[in-house]
Amino acid sequence: MKNNKFTLIAAYAVRFILGFLFLYASIDKMINPARFAEVVYHYRVLPIELLNIVAILVPWVEAVLGVTLLLGIWIETTALILSCVTLFFIVLMISAIARGLNIECGCFSLDPEGSLISWKRIIEDVFMFIGSLFLFFRAVSSTQLKR
Amino acid sequence: MQREFLIILSRAIKIVVLSCVIALVFNSLSPKGIPLITRYRRVTVRGNEIKVPIFIVNSDKKFDKGNRQFNFAMHPAEEISLNDAFKCFAKGTAVFIDTRSSEKYRLGHIPGAISIPIEELSFEEFSLENLGLDQKIITYCDGEECSQSVDLALYLEEAGFFDVYFFLSGWQEW
Numbered sequence: 332m333k334n335n336k337f338t339l340i341a342a343y344a345v346r347f348i349l350g351f352l353f354l355y356a357s358i359d360k361m362i363n364p365a366r367f368a369e370v371v372y373h374y375r376v377l378p379i380e381l382l383n384i385v386a387i388l389v390p391w392v393e394a395v396l397g398v399t400l401l402l403g404i405w406i407e408t409t410a411l412i413l414s415c416v417t418l419f420f421i422v423l424m425i426s427a428i429a430r431g432l433n434i435e436c437g438c439f440s441l442d443p444e445g446s447l448i449s450w451k452r453i454i455e456d457v458f459m460f461i462g463s464l465f466l467f468f469r470a471v472s473s474t475q476l477k478r
Numbered sequence: 479m480q481r482e483f484l485i486i487l488s489r490a491i492k493i494v495v496l497s498c499v500i501a502l503v504f505n506s507l508s509p510k511g512i513p514l515i516t517r518y519r520r521v522t523v524r525g526n527e528i529k530v531p532i533f534i535v536n537s538d539k540k541f542d543k544g545n546r547q548f549n550f551a552m553h554p555a556e557e558i559s560l561n562d563a564f565k566c567f568a569k570g571t572a573v574f575i576d577t578r579s580s581e582k583y584r585l586g587h588i589p590g591a592i593s594i595p596i597e598e599l600s601f602e603e604f605s606l607e608n609l610g611l612d613q614k615i616i617t618y619c620d621g622e623e624c625s626q627s628v629d630l631a632l633y634l635e636e637a638g639f640f641d642v643y644f645f646l647s648g649w650q651e652w
Contacts, residue, residue: 361501361504362508362510363510364505364510364511364512365510365512365533365534365535366533368512368516368531368533369531369533372531372533379516379518379529379531380515380516380518381516382516382531383512383513383514383515383516384514384515384516386512387501387502387505387512387514388497388498388501388502390501391497391498391500391501391504392493392494392497392498392501394497395493395496395497395500396493396497399493405489405493407486408486408489408490408493409493411486411490412490412493412494471482
């Protein structure tokens with residue numbers, strides 16, 4: 332990937348936007364894991380016993396990814412995990428829509444008036460997925476990985 | 479290429495492990511921390527036993543950490559048929575709770591039913607102080623596609639009400 336001025340600025344912008352979004356998305360969920368577990372339950376993909384542990388861990392994975400991205404630590408790794416996570420969210424929402432579920436997204440906040448899953452939410456995640464992949468390939472091509 | 483892959487993999491593992499450690503420590507210290515394994519109730523609906531999760535925080539007094547059990551009410555909340563619900567309605571022996579939105583309640587409801595739109599309120603936001611714990615309560619929502627009647631019935635049962643039923647077919651069948 333060419334490392335010209337445009338891609339440099341774009342990479343910074345994408346990094347900060349994604350970092351901020353993931354950090355912001357994690358706050359409500361980490362403060363109120365019981366409520367987030369309930370949101371996860373409505374997707375009906377996990378065994379009931381695992382709802383809590385997922386609701387405890389996922390927000391912190393999002394938060395740590397957001398922080399590492401904002402601080403520019405291990406960008407290629409962070410971007411790769413982010414792209415996996417966003418791809419997973421996309422598949423999850425498409426599967427929920429395909430099953431006719433009209434449920435709360437739980438994407439950015441746990442407000443009961445918050446948005447439901449929709450194609451708009453999926454498109455947002457697709458943009459985040461593309462942004463993560465862009466960061467990953469740019470980081471891999473422009474840096475020498477050191478232990 | 480293989481070396482780069484291994485570096486990325488090892489870093490990914492470190493990030494995930496770090497996140498999990500922070501999450502578990504935070505959860506154990508937070509007043510809103512939750513049990514690691516989700517608690518659930520077994521409820522029989524139309525002859526099929528289903529698991530209904532209970533989302534409760536560790537600091538909740540109803541959760542007995544010593545025995546890792548909930549201090550449940552005397553009998554589990556259970557489904558009630560249209561016939562039985564109607565008998566209770568006719569005799570005036572039960573309080574009906576409409577869990578649908580306030581808009582739907584305004585458009586029509588079982589006469590005398592109390593409106594507790596649980597999509598608009600959190601469980602902490604309503605009070606049933608004027609009802610005795612032995613009051614027979616029947617919850618309902620739109621029909622079999624909705625779960626608010628079961629959710630509220632289980633919540634009321636956990637709150638100490640002895641005689642709680644959910645009318646699963648709800649407003650549509652009524």
